[in-house]
Amino acid sequence: MTTMTEASVREFKMPDVGEGLTEAEILKWYVQPGDTVTDGQVVCEVETAKAAVELPIPYDGVVRDLHFPEGTTVDVGTVIIAVDVSGGAAAPAPEPGETAPEVSDTPDAPEASEEKKPEGSGRQPVLVGYGVAASSTKRRPRKGPEVAVPQAATALHTELNGHGPAAAAPAPSAGTAEMPRPLAKPPVRKLAKDLGVDLATVTPSGPDGIITREDVHAATVPAQAPQPAVEAPAAPAPVAAAPAYDAARETRIPIKGVRKATAQAMIGSAFTAPHVTEFVTVDVTRTMKLVEELKQDKEFAGLRVNPLLLIAKALLVAIRRNPDVNASWDEAAQEIVVKHYVNLGIAAATPRGLIVPNIKDAHARTLPQLAESLGELVSTAREGKTSPGAMQGGTVTITNVGVFGVDTGTPILNPGESAILAVGAIKLQPWVHKGKVKPRQVTTLALSFDHRMVDGELGSKVLADVAAILEQPKRLMTWS
Secondary structure, eight states: OOOOOGGGEEEEEOOOTTSSOOEEEEEEESOOTTOEEOTTOEEEEEEOSSOEEEEEOOOOEEEEEEOSOTTOEEETTOEEEEEEOSSSOOOOOOOTTOOOOOOOSSOOOOOGGGOOOOTTSOOOOOOTTTTOOGGGOOOOOOSSTTSOOOHHHHHHHHHHTTSSOGGGSOOOOTTOOSOOOOOBOHHHHHHHHHHTOOGGGOOOOSGGGOBOHHHHHHTTSOTTSOOOOOOOOSSOOOOOOOOOOOTTTOOOOOOOHHHHHHHHHHHHHHTTSOEEEEEEEEEOHHHHHHHHHHHHOGGGTTSOOOHHHHHHHHHHHHHHHSGGGSEEEETTTTEEEEOSSOOEEEOEEETTEEEOOEETTGGGOOHHHHHHHHHHHHHHHHTTOOOGGGGSSOOEEEEEGGGGTOOOOOOOOOTTOSEEEEEOOOEEEEEEETTEEEEEEEEEEEEEEETTTOOHHHHHHHHHHHHHHHHSTTHHHHHO
């Protein structure tokens, strides 16, 4: 009986595809056990809190095992697929009485078979998180015998849940006795940072020892008003049963992925940055005429030309004239960081929820280039293929609620940004033009801004500049 050696099996772990995310849901497997895979081949699609991402495998070989089915949420750093790189067929099932080879819970040591390919060899770029050492990956442990859990995380879980001291776990080797990093998701870490709370001093109440937002808030209760100690009851109080509901009359949708991340980000923004919103109603008749003219221009052939294109350009010009509005707030350093570039975010509604990808260095693009970038951004978002990188680093955002027939709104800032412009529906309305009431194309703009960085004067100047350009689009040539 020939068995596969453990050295010939490579384990591919869930990478951190979003710089700081802790988990991802497996949406679809593109391979099955026994399939042959090549370096760079996409093997599955996962959804993080930011986007849906396709994962390429960095090995050549035969798929031995898929550790999780579709629809499972998996921690970053957990093995999701095993590949036999020996060049042979998939391992046969063990005979009765024979023990199947165990899956190592630590990364393989560098061997001759793992030589790095030289640059230019055609290997796909490695995603963030590939090859992370187990000692540096401290994630909450998953229940189930098939998931390998680092010893440090196991010891912490055991101690926090009252099942015995951490010493019951295998003793760490020399140099690893340091306490592991407190378990908390990125939004919770940011909240703790904003409130000045040291996570190492917070008592976790979440499952498997994870620190929650409530734990952080509880840690901010003033010490001068301690509550009398209450002895814990010998047995937990009975938990009230969840209220029953009629499945035929109600639908429950799990909050996860993009929708969950959006909710957390909006809560953090609304209760951290002091919002101010200003409004202006504008006659955009000339802008609408210019849109029709550009559609016939050969320079814009094959490009998507619409009012949003000129509104985006108007906002970029207004930022160039008022650069201090393009900034962020550094709480730790107590500084305002003025950006000398504009990564223009465009809010997009997708089946997975609202996302805000951005056009990098939008300030440096010509009008045709901006039209091309907007078209690519919208089509990619609708297909659900927006990458995490496309949603990072935004400096200012536009949200077009007018496409839904809404006049305007009071938009909430995208976290880390100082301003967001809401565009309302463009409607034919009676308007005083050259001393006479005439039907004109009119819209309402709303600019929300962070009042810590942007005062009323600056916010008003930016909004007035955008309105002036849309009313007289020839200003694009004189102000740009």
